[in-house]
Amino acid sequence: MKVYFSDPQFDYQLLRLLGATPDGGADIGECLTTAQRITEGDFESWYSEWLKTAQRLNALADAALKAGHTVSAREAYLRASSYYRSAEFYLHGNPDDPRIQSTYDASIACFRQYNALSTHRATAVEIPYEDTTLPGYFYAVPDTQGTRRPTLIAQTGFDGTQEELLGTALAAVRRGYHCLTFEGPGQGRVIRKQGRPFRPDWEKVVTPVVDYLLTRPDVDPAKIALYGLSFGGYLAPRAAAFEHRLAAVIANGGVFRLFDQHSVPPDTTVEETTEWARSQPDAFNAQMEQAMQANTTLRWGIQHGMYVFQAASPAEYWLKGVEYTLEGLAERITSPTLVIDSENDRSFPGQPQQLYQTLTCPKTFLLFTADEGAGEHCQVGAGLLSAARIFDWLDETLKP
Template sequence: MTVSPYSSDLDLVELAERMSPFNPVSWYAEWKRIAEKNERLAEGFEKEGHKVTANEYYLRAARFYQRAVIYQSEGDPPMLPTFNKLIEMYKRAWQLVPPPFERLEIPFEGTTLPAYFSKPRGNPGQRFPTVYAFGGADSSLVGGGGGAYTSRGMAYLFLDGPGQGIPLRLKRVYAPPDSERVAKVVIDYLVSRPDVDPNRIGITGGSMGGYTAPRCASGDKRIRACSMSSGAYSLLEDIFEYYPPIQERLRWLIGAKDLADARKKIREFTLEGRAQQIECPMLIGYGKDDRIMDPQGAFRLYQAAVNSKRSMVAEMGHDVGRARPSPLRPPILADWMAKQLVPPS
């Protein structure tokens, strides 16, 4: 719960100077203050007819509101109004300038999951290798990502899944232990698209997605490559017990009634008996000093996934406590995925 001062963005520098480290009240107040500042600037530019500039500032406001709400719990009064505010900012931004991606609603067990789909430029009828991105416990749908993949010839789908963002906060759709259930409906959708190569689909995950991505790969053989940062084997051991401050957040996103129930439910979030079912190549990232996800979980996954051509890479965990995050994460994951999925030219 810190902000690095190493930024060319003066708003972020100001945040770093004003914020009290590891103070949830200060975190919320400062991010919200900067979000409101950018919202006011966006409204001013919109009134003056500068649609592109207004779009840019609404997007900034949305991202700052997202940072404000990220640590708000289920019972915090500001949580829902602030989350609705970030959604409003995105809507206002894209009303002014159409987004450079498709906004989707993918059917899932009686509801829908919001997603966005980006793809490279190509010839009419061209089918692209595609990467399905699975976020973590703090994930929320924010359009515009995926450039590291599209610039390397891959399409990119990011999903607000059960236990995340809109499904969690507005629909009370909680994360299941068998995330392959979610992957099935997403991949069913992807293979129905005329611009997706059904034989070249990969999945990537970060944070809690370091469990869900390999779990998906264990249950759906249409996944041909799997990469992750903060790889995990058992969420009970690797995050729930390893990092107690996150227990209440995990309780909420898996739909448990209390911490005792959460401990019982989260035992099912495991790759025990399943890791050996993963047959696609894997890149398992970890951080040796990761304070949130136990790096030993990544090693246990590596040891158990005996039928996968797998490798491990360091400096791919949570950047908690670092003034300078690792510069390696995006290109390593995207380059590795391109090597697995993109045909040689």
């Protein structure tokens, strides 16, 4: 689905931002006029133009708050948070770029201002994890009067932040589910502030999150579901292979392994590429650097991958990434699992089907199509339709 840019990576990220509109995370005119100022494929142009829009909305929000217009302030803070997050998106080619921290901080500050002004605000929580904590937001169904309710754990994937999961959380609450969003290693605050990269054994991350929920008197311990978005479609099933207290698992879209045959040239294999990266890292790096100059998606993917995996080179990133596989593990999942695919998904083509076919637990396969406007990766731009089908499945799965 083309929106504005000829560059598919920039166009997808624009659609992703537009997809936040139903829940107030963006406004169409603001997004399109910003896009018109951006030079195709230029990461610096992307940063500077989204930053200008974010700062303008931030100033409008501050002025509205000072004047006592709390609704206007709340709405502007949320959009500013989204635009700051978008501005920061392509900065990770230099992990020491100070703009990563300052822009991320501005995004979080605006989201917290939005939340503080919200009628039904989320509660920021710190989840015990090893020798530190993981950040989360607990979105409670209002007026529950201590009733234990089903609860959705929602996690992002390769490049998102938990603030971006606001739409999912609100959709859950509207349907009577509490929702806990969180960030683990490699994500959001945990990589930017705590310096912890992704780890393949994601059950070591999710189990403490489940432990935390079981301490809450408002959570039904028999009805905890786990939702993984994008690369979270690997992380959630990986956790569920070991964490059997989950009543349901949702992989949107399903990911069997981070790197597969679609990640390498057609005349080679994943195994051959891995051996090349291991035995000739300099040659591997040189070829990747050359390919990155001609492909915005590849350039961003490798730069960001190196950042969130704390890899010093493309070869090191590849060698770390091949460890992320559900081979021999998917069969261990016992929870009912929803595997989702999108017709035009270019991120992990064919992998939802592979995951679905490997599962031996109760399972459902759900395909979103381009004709219904939901054919892009994670159904960006069709969040309401996506939420309707996902939560309808969850309702049916968890009902007595």
